[in-house]
Amino acid sequence: MSYMLQGSTGSWEVVIGLEIHAQVISRAKLFSGAATAFGAAPNSQVSFVDAAFPGMLPVINRECVAQAVRTGLGLAARINLVSRFDRKNYFYADLPAGYQISQFEHPIVGAGMVEIELADGSTRRIGVTRLHLEQDAGKSLHDQHPTKSFIDLNRAGVALMEIVSEPDLRSPEEAGAYIRKLRSILRYLGTCDGNMEEGSLRADVNVSVRHPGEALRTRCEVKNVNSVRFVMQAIEAEALRQVQVWESGEEVRQETRLFDPGRGQTRSMRSKEDAHDYRYFPDPDLLPLVLDEAWVAELKAALPELPDARRARFMAEHGLSAYDAAVLVAERATAEYFEEVARGRDAKLAANWVTGARFALLSARGVGIEASPVSAAALGGLLDLITDGTINGRIAKEVFEAMAESGSTAGEIVERKGLRQVTDTGAIDAAVAAVLAANPDKIAAYKSGAEKLFGFFVGQVMRAMAGKGNPALVNEALKRALG
Amino acid sequence: MSLDPAAIRRIARLARIRLDESDIAPMQADLSGILAWIEQLNEVDIEGVVPLAGGVQGVALPMREDVVDDGGVVDAVLANAPDRQGDFYAVPKVVE
Amino acid sequence: MMLTDLTLAAARDGLRARRFSSVELTEAFLSAIAALNPTLNAFITVTAERARDQARAADAALAAGQGRALTGLPLAIKDLFCTQGVRTTAGSRILEHFIPPYESTVSANLLRDGAVFLGKTNLDEFAMGSSNMTSAFGAVTNPWTRRGDNAALVPGGSSGGSAAAVAARLALGATATDTGGSIRQPASFCGIAGIKPTYGRCSRWGIVAFASSLDQAGPVARSVEDCAILLGSMAGHDPRDSTSADRPVPDFAAACARGVKGLRIGVPRQYRADGMAPEIEALWQQGLGWLREQGAEIVDVSLPHSKYALATYYIVAPAEASSNLARYDGVRFSSRTEGDDLDALYENTRAAGFGPEVKRRVLIGTYVLSAGYYDAYYLRAQKIRALILKDFTDVFARVDALVTPTAPSAAFAQGEKMSDPVAMYLNDVFTVPANMSGIPGLSVPAGLDARGLPLGLQVLGRPFDEETVFAVGAALERAAGFAALPAMRAGA
Ligand SMILES: [Mg+2]
Numbered sequence A: 001m002s003y004m005l006q007g008s009t010g011s012w013e014v015v016i017g018l019e020i021h022a023q024v025i026s027r028a029k030l031f032s033g034a035a036t037a038f039g040a041a042p043n044s045q046v047s048f049v050d051a052a053f054p055g056m057l058p059v060i061n062r063e064c065v066a067q068a069v070r071t072g073l074g075l076a077a078r079i080n081l082v083s084r085f086d087r088k089n090y091f092y093a094d095l096p097a098g099y100q101i102s103q104f105e106h107p108i109v110g111a112g113m114v115e116i117e118l119a120d121g122s123t124r125r126i127g128v129t130r131l132h133l134e135q136d137a138g139k140s141l142h143d144q145h146p147t148k149s150f151i152d153l154n155r156a157g158v159a160l161m162e163i164v165s166e167p168d169l170r171s172p173e174e175a176g177a178y179i180r181k182l183r184s185i186l187r188y189l190g191t192c193d194g195n196m197e198e199g200s201l202r203a204d205v206n207v208s209v210r211h212p213g214e215a216l217r218t219r220c221e222v223k224n225v226n227s228v229r230f231v232m233q234a235i236e237a238e239a240l241r242q243v244q245v246w247e248s249g250e251e252v253r254q255e256t257r258l259f260d261p262g263r264g265q266t267r268s269m270r271s272k273e274d275a276h277d278y279r280y281f282p283d284p285d286l287l288p289l290v291l292d293e294a295w296v297a298e299l300k301a302a303l304p305e306l307p308d309a310r311r312a313r314f315m316a317e318h319g320l321s322a323y324d325a326a327v328l329v330a331e332r333a334t335a336e337y338f339e340e341v342a343r344g345r346d347a348k349l350a351a352n353w354v355t356g357a358r359f360a361l362l363s364a365r366g367v368g369i370e371a372s373p374v375s376a377a378a379l380g381g382l383l384d385l386i387t388d389g390t391i392n393g394r395i396a397k398e399v400f401e402a403m404a405e406s407g408s409t410a411g412e413i414v415e416r417k418g419l420r421q422v423t424d425t426g427a428i429d430a431a432v433a434a435v436l437a438a439n440p441d442k443i444a445a446y447k448s449g450a451e452k453l454f455g456f457f458v459g460q461v462m463r464a465m466a467g468k469g470n471p472a473l474v475n476e477a478l479k480r481a482l483g
Numbered sequence B: 001m002s003l004d005p006a007a008i009r010r011i012a013r014l015a016r017i018r019l020d021e022s023d024i025a026p027m028q029a030d031l032s033g034i035l036a037w038i039e040q041l042n043e044v045d046i047e048g049v050v051p052l053a054g055g056v057q058g059v060a061l062p063m064r065e066d067v068v069d070d071g072g073v074v075d076a077v078l079a080n081a082p083d084r085q086g087d088f089y090a091v092p093k094v095v096e
Numbered sequence C: 001m002m003l004t005d006l007t008l009a010a011a012r013d014g015l016r017a018r019r020f021s022s023v024e025l026t027e028a029f030l031s032a033i034a035a036l037n038p039t040l041n042a043f044i045t046v047t048a049e050r051a052r053d054q055a056r057a058a059d060a061a062l063a064a065g066q067g068r069a070l071t072g073l074p075l076a077i078k079d080l081f082c083t084q085g086v087r088t089t090a091g092s093r094i095l096e097h098f099i100p101p102y103e104s105t106v107s108a109n110l111l112r113d114g115a116v117f118l119g120k121t122n123l124d125e126f127a128m129g130s131s132n133m134t135s136a137f138g139a140v141t142n143p144w145t146r147r148g149d150n151a152a153l154v155p156g157g158s159s160g161g162s163a164a165a166v167a168a169r170l171a172l173g174a175t176a177t178d179t180g181g182s183i184r185q186p187a188s189f190c191g192i193a194g195i196k197p198t199y200g201r202c203s204r205w206g207i208v209a210f211a212s213s214l215d216q217a218g219p220v221a222r223s224v225e226d227c228a229i230l231l232g233s234m235a236g237h238d239p240r241d242s243t244s245a246d247r248p249v250p251d252f253a254a255a256c257a258r259g260v261k262g263l264r265i266g267v268p269r270q271y272r273a274d275g276m277a278p279e280i281e282a283l284w285q286q287g288l289g290w291l292r293e294q295g296a297e298i299v300d301v302s303l304p305h306s307k308y309a310l311a312t313y314y315i316v317a318p319a320e321a322s323s324n325l326a327r328y329d330g331v332r333f334s335s336r337t338e339g340d341d342l343d344a345l346y347e348n349t350r351a352a353g354f355g356p357e358v359k360r361r362v363l364i365g366t367y368v369l370s371a372g373y374y375d376a377y378y379l380r381a382q383k384i385r386a387l388i389l390k391d392f393t394d395v396f397a398r399v400d401a402l403v404t405p406t407a408p409s410a411a412f413a414q415g416e417k418m419s420d421p422v423a424m425y426l427n428d429v430f431t432v433p434a435n436m437s438g439i440p441g442l443s444v445p446a447g448l449d450a451r452g453l454p455l456g457l458q459v460l461g462r463p464f465d466e467e468t469v470f471a472v473g474a475a476l477e478r479a480a481g482f483a484a485l486p487a488m489r490a491g492a
């Protein structure tokens, strides 16, 4: 069931390629010793190299190169042992040198791929054309002064990886899945924090439409979309626009566009129109980048387990479903948390708790997994109490909430609040007797065939026991009493 | 190879150098003369030659360590700016 | 003998022997500058007070027995080297007010070794020129004049201010840069020595860039040995320049005394350009004769692609320059001419800030890189560049050095060759191949033309074999015994 747009001339297939700019995690910039931290005071992280002062020269940061290689390896891509830096020439206020140092002809990473999982459980391999290293530009602020734009060069020169996909994507859903998967891989690798709000991950979306079976038609590039949701919306809006253009008998013009999330539309970006002659040429301040094969092998050996491998292992080792495993591995921190909880415990129980209660709690609090108020060890302790019968599942949820609030261990809370499960059959029988005595009409109904009422009795007994009754014993006692 | 006035204007625009109308003809003559002289290179057989970009041979690109040892010099970075506004450079307002 | 007539080596020895002080030496040069610079315009900026402070500090260091290689020796710095706290213009209106907050590596190396800086010397705008006529700060006058003619001559370029200052005894030596001949041609025109070392020998960090793959710093001075001493201080690995060579700096001065016995000296037949002045041809033959007499073997060699070097250069250098000069946009450090919007600001700033030659080269460079023309121009040029280098590599398998004329003519008059850019470019026909291939080249004053103007011979060597270049250059210098003096000089 492929994604198609229905027009008056038939159905249209959407062809999407993504260029992702991922900010490299490094202390210093790609070609200077200035810092990369987010949110610093204006122009406080700027060296004379970044501001392109006369006579200043770039020297490449080894860690940025290593990060690009790690990422390439994580995308199962070819690592080019010889690559080169080119200058991309254009004038803009936040581009101090008048050129961006980038890799045009000879990128550091060649073809690779990303496997995406779709909601229907299917998977698809999306080709990665290349990955190259380049400098970020500075930031223009247009709202600080009535007639001037202000320039902050803190970001100028920060290392970016531009990751270019093949035009293999066919729907907004696939594009979303691709970005999420790529982000997951980058985070596993520790090469990009993937934070789209802070601009660490930005997407340029190339969209075209065609009737199935046709050759590719003209594409438009929607620049700098900064959330997965907007990428998906931008694709839909742009594809619909193109269908309308074609069907009105006109031609789609190749151009750069911007997505306006407020209006849900893309619009032409006039300022980019005459800037397309970039006059790339090899940067004469730099020599070819030659990588030592042994160094690449070292980086490869030190790579962490990546989401696909980890998901397969979770399914094989822990017997998890494909769905649970995929949810658990999406974030490296979640996966590691789960593994700690599951160590020596029932993996399915651990998976349920990590995906269920914890996620609910975290999203309610709006914090990331790293900031979870309940450590993996503490959650493990809670599961142990469930497994050894100290508490039942229902009480466990209450205990978990209390753990999150107080930071106490499960055991402490159970003791303090007296939540230990009641296994004393005398106490259970007494509660059963009391509930039955109060509901003679329900007993009659049950006995004349309304078997669903058994659940009602269980609920009443548990309530009478403040939730602490052992569910199995309560069931037994009820069955016995109801004959 | 000779350049017409439109080409001169296009190149000047790319290079962000304003040329007045009266500048065009002399520039056209100069550049066309230079390009005509450069034509001599067409007689060189370059079949199969690997291009040479740089002035230094047989040396690998040196790399620096990932250490923050620069920046933090806002005033020095802004001292020569023709229009400094607070700790920013300022330019005429840019409309996207 | 006047202090200003001393060679750098002799001045160094005099300071060490306490025959005079650095303050005396510096004052002598400062008065010479005061007297002659209004005529010669060799300096854009004179830093007299700094020079005096440095001289006093030098005298103190010498008195304390802490003299270094250049302690107390007054030098001039081409205004292309960024000097911390001292205006650096690159000869351009657009950097008229630029005060660098940093010191170039080369000038910092000289300061480390105790040198005194007299000021910043004039140059063609952004080092683009062979006459010093393109400077926004006015032409430089060559201290030499033709016999029986008072016409003001050019000192050559782009390091014309440095060469004129050294020739007129306004400094013991000077820094210079050479992208297509900008050290060697003015040295030849001004009757002094100058070396462009191997690309990568001196750091480019802090030198205003013209064409990065060609630019190389070097000294001009009144003797080959003085050049060797200065280069010894200027050179060295700099981790801030990715193209700086990580190799030890040899004792260049010692190499000057090696002699040429047993060396094989190549004579590239292609350098016999049509219409070369007979006196230049004669001087060349004389130079080869001197070397033969001192025990060198002269070998005829071929550099078939060198004749294309100049045209190739006029693709590569403008292309790199068009990109290197994009940063002069009126936003961070260059002079600004306002405009209604950002593009108008750029266009006005660059129209007002750049002179005609810079504009020509930026436009040519923009054109040869632009869509549809890259392969025909830039890529082809790179391939020919590879062929030029291969010629040298092949030849240097057979010979130890090459000897050629430095320039196809002696100094010409100010205003000559100005109407046709290509005629001006031809000045560099013998010097450009060394930039294209990165090899070292030295110019030595070797004789005078019929009208009494100096002519230089050029020695080219293997990459990073400046020692042989110095050995050959010093041998030529000894044999030539060049003793002529320019009309305009300190004390004349
Ligand atoms: Mg893009």
Ligand SMILES: [Zn+2]
Pocket (backbone or CB within 6 Å): A021, A134, A162
């Ligand atoms: Zn990019």
